[in-house]
Amino acid sequence: MNKPNEARYYVHGVEVPQTPPARAKDQEPWDETRVLGEPLPRVDGYERVSGTAVYPADMSLPRMLYGAILRCPHPSAVVTGVDTSGAEGMAGVHAVISAFTPEDDTTRPHDELIRSTLFNTRCRYEGEAVAAVAAESPYIAHDALRAINVEYEVLPFVADERRALEPDAPKVHETGNQVSDTERYERGDVEQGLREADVVLEEEYRCECEIHTPMEPHGCVASWDGDRLTIWESTQGVYNIQTQVAASLGVPLSKVRVVGHYMGGGFGSKLQAGRYTLTAALLAKQTARPVKLTLTREETYLAVGNRPPSNMRLKAGVKRDGTLTALDYSGTGTGGAARAGGTSLLDWLIRDLYLCPNVRTELTDVYVNAGPARPFRAPGHPQCAWALEQMMDALAVAIDMDPVQLRLKNVPTVSQGRNGIPYTTTGLQRCLEEGAREFRWEETKNEIASGDLNGDIRRGVGMGSGLWAGGGGGPPSTAIVKIYSDGSINLNMGASDIGTGTKTVMAMVVAEELGVSHEDIQVEHADTGTTQYATASGGSKTVPTESPAVRAAAIDAREQLFEIAAEEMEVDVSVLSLRDGKVVATGETPREVNVAELQGLRRRGNITGVGYRGPNPSDKAVNPFAAQFCEVEVNIKTGEVNVVRFLGAHDSGRVMNRLTYQNQVFGGITMGIGLGMTEQRLLDVDQTGKMVNKNWHDYKLPTAVDVPADMTCVPIDPHDTECNTTGAKGIGEPATIPTAAVVANAVYHATGVRITDTPIDPTKLVNALAAARGGE
Amino acid sequence: MLPQFNYVRAQSLEEAQQQLSTDGARVCAGGSDLLGCLRDDVFDCSKVVSISSLNQLRGIARTRDGGIRIGSLTPIAEVAASATVQETHAGLSQAASEVASPQLRNQGTIGGNICQKPRCWYYRGEFHCLRKGGTTCYALAGENQYHCILGGYRCYIVHPSDTAPALLALNATVHIAAPSGSRTVPLDEFHVHPRDDPQRETVLQGNEIVTEITLPAPPPGLRSSYRKVRARGSWDFALAGVALALAFNGDQVVSGRIVLSGAAPVPWRSREAENAVIGRRIDAATAREAAAAAMEDATALKRNAYKIPLFKGLVEQQLLAIAGA
Amino acid sequence: MAKNQRDKDVETTESTGLSRRGFLTRVGVGAVSVAAAKSATAQPTSRAQALPATELSRITLNINGRQRQVLVEPRWTLSHVLREELGLTGTKVGCDRGECGACTILMNGVPRYSCLTLAVEAEGVEIVTVEGLMDRENLGPTQEAFLTEDAFQCGYCTSGQIMAVEGLVRNNPDPSVDDIRTGVSGNLCRCGAYAHIFAAAQRAAAERQGVGGES
Incomplete structure (x- = not known):
């Protein structure tokens, strides 16, 4: 199976034809930029810091009701009865729906959908929806949930994926607990490669399940005007929601409008419509009133996705000179009780990151009675890096080679995982070299070696690298740039700004081409009713997907403007340029005209430029690369790890905005510290199968005191002129891929103890350190 | 979402006690712990009796004998920042500054902090555990990485407070307003061990209110400290913590207490560790010996064996630090 | 200022605590207009009136320098009242259990979680929300600093972060990096x-x- 496993999860379920190629001709790569690359504040910064930005959870509509969902408290159960009479009789309760509401209730539309899809009576994970209510306040809604009596037949469960394939494990689905045949990949001859190696190491690794928990809980407001439905959803992609809701309700797309102007984080968990979205729509239909349904924090832990736990084994061979000879890898994971990509992309770095002729991988995805996975910031990659990058570190120690040098020895120029097609660019070597230099890698290692090696506090440094299987973007996307009659600009695009700064970057692209300030550009986005088609913002593809379309639209608008200007100024189009709201004609008699004074423009009212995202280069791979470095201090008596500083050197192509780019790098590192050091879903696997830490106290996100204040971002721009017309690749996901392993490597360097299971915290480290000291 | 309850904000201590005398009434000081419990349906509450208007219960004062009196409603942040506390009872200040998060230190009171309900996730979660009147402690055979290694008996919680261990080390006394008049209880006797009653955390009756906490004047040469190790830098309760209050004569420890947090269902005074240092000079060997003594009776559950080396390392480091060794 | 009234030798500590002077009045749902007669500044009574769980009671909140009367159930949190009753949605709710800080506001100048504070407990307290940092349409200095430094991404925690920083710099004009990290922890x-x-x-x-x- 050599086909690249590049699951385009972000457009899952959405079938769209390719848009026509770009109409604009003048799309050579930029040499120098005037606006792009600058550290500019965001175009919507005012709204976000003033509190005026309205997120779906903030929405309020006249007569709006509040929805809430009752969820199954058992990991495996059959719902044998739901008595909603107590809830229905409560003052302020307007609708109660469940699979057991009488079938002859004609006031309830979409009965079959409710019965079969929203409230399945066979619950396979804790948190499956059982009933829902709409009421006049969220308090009453939750009172109503408490008043619903559900009869469950509780069934045996399996919650630990490591036990799912044991013969006596309860079956999650009747077909058994293996989701599909084990996925295998092989190139070269692994056995031969292992024989050629001077050193062969083998190790097992585990990454715990991580939950997205965006700050804004999942939710929406649904409102009907007759047969037309409007949904304000906290989402990464309004068109995904529109498609899924329309299909589920059996109505045309034109009857469903989805708006998602602001959203409080998603990280992959808000790419799709939730059952809660449909629930809100149906409650709104039944009550003929708008319904806001915001999940509780606890629900977001159970029912709207996670990064699957991963169990990995890696055997690797290396020669004394650092040449990798073989990688033999297997992984298991679980998407919970659904077919949800439990091992999605879990072997991609093994296949693609380092030069290695002999590679074998196998991935086994199993079902357990736990909440379904959803894509989570670089699916599979941080886990795979946890294994591979720790293994590279161990190999470097074993052959007495610097870990940076070992990686430099194995930098690929072609995508081996895709049958050897070249990358458009790979900045991995520069990431490693310039990152190490900026970090003072060599010097720091020397300082540590000559410092106090006997105290309780030990310093260490670690590094690792990565790439992201996506990050190149691609069609389809359509954007529109309007030049108003006064010369000011409107940008219309469908993409969501999930906090990465998409609106700002796109405004900067327009500003670059049209010679205006990015702050003067009105941005309309993320509304299926009024903005252009865009795929969801996920996969680190939003900037490389949207920016070429936006650029094309701007150029198209500019060309139309120049046609008008050339005629009125009586010059050839070729001598025209735009600067500060003026059309400038160079030549023997340089002249300029305010755009607002162009009669042709005033007569037309405005100019509409359209841009489409053209295709990616054929037979080339577009991928971002990364190298990260960190320094830690470890208290060897208590196992406390203090991350002192972190550096991310990233090749994500052109830096569109230095501030938002850096923010992504630091954010990725922060999230990686969470995976590596603090986060894990804990299920009561031996007793009830229930999640014991479904809140932010017991499930620990890194806080401000868990991340270093000293963070450095080193952008590496290889001037990629092939990937697309803006030279940008994605940054959001690569920024979190190596991080956890980098911490593990630094802890090893500091202590000589290697922790192969996440998270590295005192509960793991102190035992290992005590064991290493011996006698305790 | 919070369930329904009646609410009254008492205008006097007497009124508060009276209001608390009805079934299902719960006292609310800072409210952070109470509201959390109500939200999680940990126990029923038909009436919240707020004492937040009782301003006479606030404030930190030096007593005439050189001790300190702390009103029970004093916010934890004020205890942490108090120059009075820092001057003579630094360990308490350190403990207070380690509590939860800045916002919760601004909200939570010192009285509430020593009366906290356990943070055991089975107790807080949808499990009808022993402490909630059930028959099982789920922690015993379940996810017990944060549970006790000392003093467990039928229930295996750890006491969540940071300030209580520091106060216990500093020999604090709890002053309680009772309907029959006020009474005082040494902090040593304030918390209820599960052996005595697995459903109670303190000796308080339902209509009793902690009014103040007093600390005796520091003995000559007193040094005190508190440190906790946790899984993350904020919000978290102790994986392991140690409060020291040791009186030195020169470099000799002449008296004092060593109290562990995150170890046992109640703040855990380690007499074994105390005996290993009292009358001695703390050097590396003494510290190690005392640390080992503190863990002499420790028994690990399935997932918390790490606590034993962790406590050993922590106690050792803290003893050396306080001795200036 | 916290004062222990019973003892002369109390020290005068600088109090960041909240002293509450609010007084509650109760109205039935059907008697809103009548009950308005009992204002929040009514005479203190020696005995408090119990607020029934099932009825709405009138309270007065001092929010961003304005007195706001609002009818509440005893169980309603301050964040709920700010957002759903008064439309001050700059204050966000991320967890509704005091574990994230998105709902941070200032109460008498110190940061607190409004999701873990009952609205009825917030009477007599000066409440400042992110909206209260604005000078009409102009951003306050802390907001401006967040904008300039790109100190947010999705923006949902941002109001709370801003209020935590605002509380910090009001009380500590020259914070160290460690003070700041602790201040937003x-x-x-x-x-x-x-x-x-x-x-x-x-x-x-x-x-x-x-x-x-x-x-």
Whole structure:
């Protein structure tokens, strides 16, 4: 199976034809930029810091009701009865729906959908929806949930994926607990490669399940005007929601409008419509009133996705000179009780990151009675890096080679995982070299070696690298740039700004081409009713997907403007340029005209430029690369790890905005510290199968005191002129891929103890350190 | 979402006690712990009796004998920042500054902090555990990485407070307003061990209110400290913590207490560790010996064996630090 | 100012605590207009009136310098009242259980979680929300600092972060980096903008001290 496993999860379920190629001709790569690359504040910064930005959870509509969902408290159960009479009789309760509401209730539309899809009576994970209510306040809604009596037949469960394939494990689905045949990949001859190696190491690794928990809980407001439905959803992609809701309700797309102007984080968990979205729509239909349904924090832990736990084994061979000879890898994971990509992309770095002729991988995805996975910031990659990058570190120690040098020895120029097609660019070597230099890698290692090696506090440094299987973007996307009659600009695009700064970057692209300030550009986005088609913002593809379309639209608008200007100024189009709201004609008699004074423009009212995202280069791979470095201090008596500083050197192509780019790098590192050091879903696997830490106290996100204040971002721009017309690749996901392993490597360097299971915290480290000291 | 309850904000201590005398009434000081419990349906509450208007219960004062009196409603942040506390009872200040998060230190009171309900996730979660009147402690055979290694008996919680261990080390006394008049209880006797009653955390009756906490004047040469190790830098309760209050004569420890947090269902005074240092000079060997003594009776559950080396390392480091060794 | 009235030798500590002087009046749902007669500044009574769980009671909240009368159930949190009753949605709710800080506001000048505070407990307290940092349509200095340093991504935790920093710099004009990290350690940011938040807090402190314009 050599086909690249590049699951385009972000457009899952959405079938769209390719848009026509770009109409604009003048799309050579930029040499120098005037606006792009600058550290500019965001175009919507005012709204976000003033509190005026309205997120779906903030929405309020006249007569709006509040929805809430009752969820199954058992990991495996059959719902044998739901008595909603107590809830229905409560003052302020307007609708109660469940699979057991009488079938002859004609006031309830979409009965079959409710019965079969929203409230399945066979619950396979804790948190499956059982009933829902709409009421006049969220308090009453939750009172109503408490008043619903559900009869469950509780069934045996399996919650630990490591036990799912044991013969006596309860079956999650009747077909058994293996989701599909084990996925295998092989190139070269692994056995031969292992024989050629001077050193062969083998190790097992585990990454715990991580939950997205965006700050804004999942939710929406649904409102009907007759047969037309409007949904304000906290989402990464309004068109995904529109498609899924329309299909589920059996109505045309034109009857469903989805708006998602602001959203409080998603990280992959808000790419799709939730059952809660449909629930809100149906409650709104039944009550003929708008319904806001915001999940509780606890629900977001159970029912709207996670990064699957991963169990990995890696055997690797290396020669004394650092040449990798073989990688033999297997992984298991679980998407919970659904077919949800439990091992999605879990072997991609093994296949693609380092030069290695002999590679074998196998991935086994199993079902357990736990909440379904959803894509989570670089699916599979941080886990795979946890294994591979720790293994590279161990190999470097074993052959007495610097870990940076070992990686430099194995930098690929072609995508081996895709049958050897070249990358458009790979900045991995520069990431490693310039990152190490900026970090003072060599010097720091020397300082540590000559410092106090006997105290309780030990310093260490670690590094690792990565790439992201996506990050190149691609069609389809359509954007529109309007030049108003006064010369000011409107940008219309469908993409969501999930906090990465998409609106700002796109405004900067327009500003670059049209010679205006990015702050003067009105941005309309993320509304299926009024903005252009865009795929969801996920996969680190939003900037490389949207920016070429936006650029094309701007150029198209500019060309139309120049046609008008050339005629009125009586010059050839070729001598025209735009600067500060003026059309400038160079030549023997340089002249300029305010755009607002162009009669042709005033007569037309405005100019509409359209841009489409053209295709990616054929037979080339577009991928971002990364190298990260960190320094830690470890208290060897208590196992406390203090991350002192972190550096991310990233090749994500052109830096569109230095501030938002850096923010992504630091954010990725922060999230990686969470995976590596603090986060894990804990299920009561031996007793009830229930999640014991479904809140932010017991499930620990890194806080401000868990991340270093000293963070450095080193952008590496290889001037990629092939990937697309803006030279940008994605940054959001690569920024979190190596991080956890980098911490593990630094802890090893500091202590000589290697922790192969996440998270590295005192509960793991102190035992290992005590064991290493011996006698305790 | 919070369930329904009646609410009254008492205008006097007497009124508060009276209001608390009805079934299902719960006292609310800072409210952070109470509201959390109500939200999680940990126990029923038909009436919240707020004492937040009782301003006479606030404030930190030096007593005439050189001790300190702390009103029970004093916010934890004020205890942490108090120059009075820092001057003579630094360990308490350190403990207070380690509590939860800045916002919760601004909200939570010192009285509430020593009366906290356990943070055991089975107790807080949808499990009808022993402490909630059930028959099982789920922690015993379940996810017990944060549970006790000392003093467990039928229930295996750890006491969540940071300030209580520091106060216990500093020999604090709890002053309680009772309907029959006020009474005082040494902090040593304030918390209820599960052996005595697995459903109670303190000796308080339902209509009793902690009014103040007093600390005796520091003995000559007193040094005190508190440190906790946790899984993350904020919000978290102790994986392991140690409060020291040791009186030195020169470099000799002449008296004092060593109290562990995150170890046992109640703040855990380690007499074994105390005996290993009292009358001695703390050097590396003494510290190690005392640390080992503190863990002499420790028994690990399935997932918390790490606590034993962790406590050993922590106690050792803290003893050396306080001795200036 | 916290004072222990019973003893003369109390020290006068600088109190950051909340002293409450609010008085509650109760009205039935059907008697709103009548009950308005009992205002929040009514005579203190020696005995408090119990507020029934099932009825709405009138309270007065001092929010951003304005007295706001609102009918509440005893169980309603301050964040609920701010957002759903008064439309002050700059204050966000991320967890509704005091574990994220998105709902952070200032109460008598110190940061608190409004999701873990009953609205009825907030009477007599000066409440400042993110909206209260604005000077009409102009951003306050802390907000401006967040904008300049790009100290947010999705923006949902941002109001809370800003209020935590505002509380910090009001009480500590020259915070160290460690002071800042501790000061915002009760505010989660899942996007991980902490490093930029630290920079924004430094900028906000500098602006307040007036050194911002000198460099």
